[in-house]
Amino acid sequence: MHNDEATEKLIGPVLNEQLLPEHRPDKPEEACGVYAVMASSQPVANLAYFGLYALQHRGQESAGIAVFDGDEQVRLHKDMGLVSQVFDQDVLERLPGQLAIGHNRYSTTGSSKVCNAQPVLLNTSRGPFALAHNGNLVNAADLRHDLAHLASELTSTTDSELIAFALQEAVNAGLDWDRAIRQAAARCRGAFSLVIGTPDGLFALRDGHGIRPLVFGHLGDREQAQWVVSSETCGLDIIGATFDGDVLPGEIIHFRHGDANPERSRWIEEPAKLCVFEMIYFARPDSRFFGESLYSYRVRIGEVLARETPVEADIVIGVPDSGIPAAIGYSQVSGIPFGDGLIKNRYVGRTFIQPTQAMREAGIRVKLNPLPDVLAGKRVVVIDDSIVRGTTSRKLVAALRDAGATEVHMRISSPPVTHPCFYGIDTDTQDQLIAARLTLEEIAAHLGVDSLAYLSKEGMVEAAQSHSEHFCTACFDGAYPIEMDESLRNSKLMLEPAGLAARSR
Numbered sequence: 001m002h003n004d005e006a007t008e009k010l011i012g013p014v015l016n017e018q019l020l021p022e023h024r025p026d027k028p029e030e031a032c033g034v035y036a037v038m039a040s041s042q043p044v045a046n047l048a049y050f051g052l053y054a055l056q057h058r059g060q061e062s063a064g065i066a067v068f069d070g071d072e073q074v075r076l077h078k079d080m081g082l083v084s085q086v087f088d089q090d091v092l093e094r095l096p097g098q099l100a101i102g103h104n105r106y107s108t109t110g111s112s113k114v115c116n117a118q119p120v121l122l123n124t125s126r127g128p129f130a131l132a133h134n135g136n137l138v139n140a141a142d143l144r145h146d147l148a149h150l151a152s153e154l155t156s157t158t159d160s161e162l163i164a165f166a167l168q169e170a171v172n173a174g175l176d177w178d179r180a181i182r183q184a185a186a187r188c189r190g191a192f193s194l195v196i197g198t199p200d201g202l203f204a205l206r207d208g209h210g211i212r213p214l215v216f217g218h219l220g221d222r223e224q225a226q227w228v229v230s231s232e233t234c235g236l237d238i239i240g241a242t243f244d245g246d247v248l249p250g251e252i253i254h255f256r257h258g259d260a261n262p263e264r265s266r267w268i269e270e271p272a273k274l275c276v277f278e279m280i281y282f283a284r285p286d287s288r289f290f291g292e293s294l295y296s297y298r299v300r301i302g303e304v305l306a307r308e309t310p311v312e313a314d315i316v317i318g319v320p321d322s323g324i325p326a327a328i329g330y331s332q333v334s335g336i337p338f339g340d341g342l343i344k345n346r347y348v349g350r351t352f353i354q355p356t357q358a359m360r361e362a363g364i365r366v367k368l369n370p371l372p373d374v375l376a377g378k379r380v381v382v383i384d385d386s387i388v389r390g391t392t393s394r395k396l397v398a399a400l401r402d403a404g405a406t407e408v409h410m411r412i413s414s415p416p417v418t419h420p421c422f423y424g425i426d427t428d429t430q431d432q433l434i435a436a437r438l439t440l441e442e443i444a445a446h447l448g449v450d451s452l453a454y455l456s457k458e459g460m461v462e463a464a465q466s467h468s469e470h471f472c473t474a475c476f477d478g479a480y481p482i483e484m485d486e487s488l489r490n491s492k493l494m495l496e497p498a499g500l501a502a503r504s505r
């Protein structure tokens, strides 16, 4: 096993103003993207690079690719930054092989530093494996306790490394890869979509509820058995892979070199609970869920929103990018013309140096700039996908008024976010969530809008059509599908009456 030296260079915690509350993005933040590719016709590191590039929206703090060259040799490169910053052609050429495991990270457990970047690479009695994880364990403290005898070997503070150590322990106890992965998964509680490269091929699995997405497909002729696994279908599209299906909730799929039929089986049976925020906001609009693009789903959400929350106005605009399809749907049903009232700078990454508070007050607008030609003298309906703390929305409303909007009516294409997420999405503690603390009228006054309305939970379910029963909606209703440690629950549910904790289990 070989770890590229540049990979393990510790550049220290990225800790700066970005982590202060006033500098944190006012949106739920993405979890991670995972990717795997087995191929013989093309360099797998390059394919993984493009796959991670397509999944960049899921995590911008770090990126990594581990490549198996034969059964025993694994090379890993990972570092802080965007995919295009971490990898160049020279680095990719130093990663030859037939099986690549890739990861984009946004930290939900563990701080933001390179030792927490993935994939996790470990050795076992059966050879090395590389593991990439999207999600969040809710029993990480228990698992860390159970693995305390390995404490000196832990190199990170992530729950993903705990899954890897549980797997290493199972393999070293004599189990084959398939049984070892099942045993390790059974020790984990929470959200986990995993890709695991081993000397026995590639494994992909999801937790029993399938909270985070995972899909698979193939390159070229299926008989050639060149397999691709990705968090979203956009990771298949970018390299011309054909979509074959979802890795189902509770399913484990074993892809072997040269085998045209991967081995599919359930390791656990639980009700499906895909994160509904993946549909509303996180996943890319060109990714397909339940057989249609999220663009279509988000347009439909806008249509339902228009029926539920009508208002008289001259123009509908969307907050780019995820508010745009819903704004188009709202416009189609309401008959109010759609316009591009906000221009987004698409190149602001997480590592972007944030302006100081004084600069913000002086009018620095890094991400969004309103167009006065479109907005001046108009009654504006502005559609956004969610409000978390309300800080950005408040500034946005002020900017729209500065640009000449005579009225600002805000419509939100999801219900009020009243509960934090424990399953891999960073939504702050409950006391930071504006809808957990204030009434609708108070939020409207705080934002400075003429009116404010949210999509109802029923409307969100209606837009999901026949798939509505498959979703986790806990950040809107507190109905957490997975039991969690009391200390973890208490760490985020500041406003929750003690009794509710018991009821929602």
Ligand code: SF4
Binding pocket: 028, 211, 274, 275, 276, 277, 278, 420, 421, 422, 423, 424, 425, 472, 473, 474, 475, 476
């Ligand atoms: S709590 Fe919210 S963000 Fe978290 S998985 Fe459930 S729906 Fe998604």
